Amino acid sequence: VAILLTRHDICRATNKCDTLGLAELGTLCDSKRSCAIIEDNGLSAAFTIAHELGHIFNIPHDDERKCAEFMPLNKANYHIMAPTLEYNTNPWSWSACSSAMLARFLEARRAQTQCILDKPVERRYYERMFENPAPGEIYSVSQQCKFVFGAAAELCPYMPSCRRLWCAVSYGYQMGCRTQHMPWADGTECARQMWCYMGQCVGMSPTQRLPVDGSWGEWRSWGDCSRTCGGGIQKSYRDCDSPRPEHGGKYCTGQRVRYRTCAIHECPWDMPGIREQQCAEFDGKILEFMAFLQSAPDGSQNFLELLKMNDVYFIVVSLILRRFTKLRDKVIDGTPCDRNVDDICIDGGCHKSGCDHRLGSDMRRDVCGICGGDGRTCREVKGVFNERGTFGYNEVLRIPAGAANIDITQILCIN
The missing domain is CATH 3.40.390.10 (Collagenase (Catalytic Domain))
Incomplete structure (x- = not known):
């Protein structure tokens, strides 16, 4: 930066x-x-x-x-x-x-x-920063006024210390007190053996404030499941507050949030998809003061093919004009990252998941569409139609009920 x-x-x-x-x-x-x-x-x-x-x-x-x-x-x-x-x-x-x-x-x-995530070349300044004197020990309150209001400024004697820096400034032949609502610098002496710290006049000097490294607290209880079926996510959080880092102490390292899957049973076959449900929440609502795009940022013109990157999603507000607009910062946790994939969105990022709706799973569907299957539970039905058709309907092949992965290809065209 x-x-x-x-x-x-x-x-x-x-x-x-x-x-x-x-x-x-x-x-x-x-x-x-x-x-x-x-x-x-x-x-x-x-x-x-x-x-x-x-x-x-x-x-x-x-x-x-x-x-x-x-x-x-x-x-x-x-x-x-x-x-x-x-x-x-x-x-x-x-x-x-x-x-x-x-x-x-x-x-x-x-x-x-x-x-x-790039490792810094060096952190020498950060490590030594808290060894230096506090700014109020280096610059008097009079100097602090001069930094803000010019060389003629002095401390206003009528205002309380530490909370706000009030400075006496001349206006022609008159003097007046002004502030920018900023505090006195930490370490500024505010009374005998007392110093400013976070807007308060306290009896502890900056050199007495030793670094305190932070440590993680206990994991909190698991939250609600993000979905009722089809694979949702529960979260649990912990805070760096046992103790909190202070005075230049190190912050906790590691994960602040953990996830686990829930509601892994399949949704009813006639239930709309989870992305469609999220779009439907805005049906009939007037979207005022929104920026509309000709297409989604991934170039999609299909109103159900929402942005593949799952930190945002878009909706067509007019099927004729095909306008897209951002409605939320991210989709619901557990939403598939894209069509025909098992990976799911969590906190706006795409995470590995299997067809069993378990986070981190390698389980995939076989050619029959069975999760974890071996491809033996279905048969291939195929046929070729090479007759000269009559005007109207012609039976090419009778497709059995429950068929999936249907592929129709024109092999050769003869005039």
Whole structure:
């Protein structure tokens, strides 16, 4: 990821220059778009960098509708991904929505995340970063004001410490206090033998905060099955909270989620396919403010041949015009990755599965369509029609009931 720091004001329109950073959503492994522009407004630019990196990792703002699944949409839940910085924002931590969205993005194992599996050339800076003095120990609160508001700025003496950096700035012959709602830097002395830490004035110096490595907690109970038949998926999660990593300690390694198959019995023969069922949920609904495509991204023009990559799926909204639009980020867990395959979608990624609907299974159907069969339970019926047909219907071959894999080929055409 490339990050450009600039002292220029970032303006989204004429006289609208309150933007602190710019980045595109979900462009982590796109070599031409994996970047961010950050306005350098002092030490607090670190929070802006974290915010824009969140967008690159496909994390939305905390007030977006998709976050309602994970938390109430109110300002008390605004964290790093708050849409704007204000007094209630907590910029030191990620919201429940950010955590869930990041996990979804990384666990899908799609092309958008494969690049992070590359082993770094070196990590010397990261390992030594927490050995350095805290930023507030290096830069006084007066210097922090100067970084943001210029050389004449000083600390405003009338406001509480740590939570927000209020600076006295001159306006002609008058002085006034201003803030960008950013905190004092961690490690800034706020009273005798007391220092700022995450917006609070505490009695523990930065050098007393020893690294704590994280460790996994217990696996939680298995969740509900994603399907009622045809092979669904259950999930179980664990958290890196026993203890949580702190002060530069190492995060847990290994899987955060595990899967197992469920409801492996076959569905009734007259039940619509699982992809068709998902499309049917939107029947009769007005799709407003949606982007419509001439065809699905894989070039398909068939309204049931939905996108093979299973992180998204598309639906025709007009059989005459053949328009496609994205309705969900991914299909239901247990949905086949494509037609006539046994592999299934889990969290937007394609996973190996057998015809017995068991995850990781090598079981396949024989030529008779029997799962795990040996090909002895069916017979081949074939025939050749080489007579000059009369006008109307001509019997070529009587196909038995229950026949499958029917192939009709014209061998030679004679005028």
